[in-house]
Amino acid sequence: MKAGIVGATGYGGIELFRLLREHPEIEAIHLYSSSQAGEDFTNIYKHLNSQETIVLEELQPDVMKFELDVVFLATPAGVSRNLTPDLLGGSAVIIDLSGDLRLKDPEVYEEWYKKESVSDHILKQAVYGLPEWNKEEIVNAKVIANPGCxxxxxxxxxxxxxxxxxxxxxxxxxxxxxxxxxxxxxxxxxxxxxxxxxxxxxxxxxxxxxxxxxxxxxxxxxxxxxxxxxxxxxxxxxxxxxxxxxxxxxxxxxxxxxxxxxxxxxxxxxxxxxxxxxxxxxxxxxxxxxxxxxxxxxxxxxxxxxxxxxxDNLMKGAASQAVQNMNLVFHFDEQAGLLRLPVYP
Ligand SMILES: NC(=O)c1ccc[n+]([C@@H]2O[C@H](COP(=O)([O-])OP(=O)(O)OC[C@H]3O[C@@H](n4cnc5c(N)ncnc54)[C@H](OP(=O)(O)O)[C@@H]3O)[C@@H](O)[C@H]2O)c1
Known part of the structure; x- marks a missing residue:
């Protein structure tokens, strides 16, 4: 399966990369950057294997929506509002880590986020991805609003x-x-x-x-x-x-x-x-x-x-919950790639 991460250079994005790299069902990961396309990701995050070159790609929603199976949007509020409509209509499932698709009432979003909401039509498609409580809806979703931390x-x-x-x-x-x-x-x-x-x-x-x-x-x-x-x-x-x-x-x-x-x-x-x-x-x-x-x-x-x-805000609060949602949407084992014990101390 092919996965894409938009906002890979951020904290949610690098955590998603770590998880997807070890995920048994993921064959290829494409990383996208709005500010550093063409850069080598291993130069930005030196803890990655520097023997390898991972080039950050430019965002091309028209291509991504057909070539990828899943796209994670690990971007600030206001970004997926613009990207989601362009990414829909192909084969890719969208999992948004921002707050853009979580609130069902556009007016409530605009009041609390002080930004323009995505259209009602997109909000209606987005399923709130809290797997412990709405698995039945998640398994049929094409767009997931990953819950906040x-x-x-x-x-x-x-x-x-x-x-x-x-x-x-x-x-x-x-x-x-x-x-x-x-x-x-x-x-x-x-x-x-x-x-x-x-x-x-x-x-x-x-x-x-x-x-x-x-x-x-x-x-x-x-x-x-x-x-x-x-x-x-x-x-x-x-x-x-x-x-x-x-x-x-x-x-x-x-x-x-x-x-x-x-x-x-x-x-x-x-x-x-x-x-x-x-x-x-x-x-x-x-x-x-x-x-x-x-x-x-x-x-x-x-x-x-x-x-x-x-x-952990970056894991169950963001990246690993997004992977749990991906597992459910694609009918993988819900725990695939997620069975790591906490790091202690
Ligand atoms: N941090 C957490 O604990 C946490 C938990 C739950 C949810 N979230 C949510 O997850 C999202 C990402 O959070 P984060 O902590 O990873 O933020 P972050 O560290 O600030 O990273 C966000 C990334 O988004 C990219 N970006 C910025 N503007 C963009 C644009 N206009 N178009 C495309 N990409 C853009 C940037 O990468 P490029 O410049 O390379 O494109 C940036 O590295 C946010 O919406 C946040 O609220 C975060």
Whole structure:
């Protein structure tokens, strides 16, 4: 199978390259760059084998859509809006890692992303690719909107309770933290080492573009859910997301019932690992892997549930989830090319 990566020079792109290189079903990988076409990729990323020359290609959607089986768009918001229409109509499946195709309402996209939305016609074709919860739709998709990193961690932490409408609709608060690679390759004053090292910073308070994405999925599961409070923090680490979720249940539940519910929901979903009672995951325990680890507890004093969900933002939050989606669309083993243990320490 032939795969293409647009935005290969970015952090999501280089991670996709690493995964696809080892994928048993991928025979050829084409890398595209809007700014460095003609350059040798191994000169940009020196950790690759420098004995080999991998030339970055110019974007040619008319050719790519017939020659490739799958195209990953690892590009900033606003790019796939222009590229997707040109890439459709051939044989290639499109998997978009940006937020351009995730929100079903164009007005909501324009409000939160401050950019013009892709057409309604394209949005209708795009399937939200959270494999643990909508595999049936993904297997028939031609266009996949790969979920954002914060939404992946948060939705996997919430789904087992929201799907069964067990949560007080107004009670959800999410306190989330991310490593610096979540902001992409280009440094800025906020992600500069001198600023991030020994520092923790809240950002985009009540304004993060992942808020409507999380709420859209929650409403799909339980339309009564009210707006959530969702705060994002930049943590002094390279990779990792931790979403700490607080909520109240509609009806009393015991700690063991809570665990039993999560364990049975995720039993058949190999990339979500539910911790035993009293055990909470940290970001290092999923580093470099496609796993989402979840720990949870009930505070009997406040009757509030705390759920801790961790992922690697570049893996389950981006590239490896995109490969998981590819596996499903092409009817490969869902775990093909993804069965690596986290890197520890
Ligand atoms: N970083 C994460 O943890 C993460 C997680 C989930 C989702 N995402 C999403 O994935 C996408 C990529 O993120 P990233 O972190 O990999 O960003 P990045 O490191 O900034 O890389 C983005 C790449 O896109 C390419 N690009 C920029 N403008 C372009 C244009 N006009 N046309 C075509 N290509 C263009 C650039 O490569 P060239 O100049 O070589 O073309 C650049 O290297 C973003 O939408 C991001 O929100 C990121």
């Amino acid at each position: 914060y939404p992946t961690a948060t939705l996997l932490g919430l789904a087992p309770l929201i799907k069964d409408r067990l949560v007080e609709p107004h009670s959800i608060v999410v306190d989330a933290k991310s490593g610096v690679s979540g902001a992409g390759k280009n440094p800025n004053p906020m992600t500069h080492f001198a600023h991030t090292q020994e520092n923790i910073q809240i950002y985009k308070v009540n304004q993060h573009q992942h808020i409507p994405e999380i709420e859209q999925a929650l409403h799909g599961w339980d339309e009564a859910i009210e707006p959530i409070t969702f705060s994002t923090h930049l943590a002094p680490m390279v990779r990792g997301i931790m979403s700490t979720i607080y909520l109240k249940m509609k009806e009393p539940i015991t700690e063991s019932e809570l665990h039993e519910r999560f364990s049975s929901y995720y039993e058949s979903r190999p990339f979500v690992r539910v911790r035993q009672e009293g055990n909470f995951p940290c970001t290092k325990e999923v580093y470099g892997s496609n796993y989402c680890d979840i720990g949870l507890t009930l505070d009997p004093r406040t009757n509030r549930v705390t759920i801790v969900s961790v992922i």
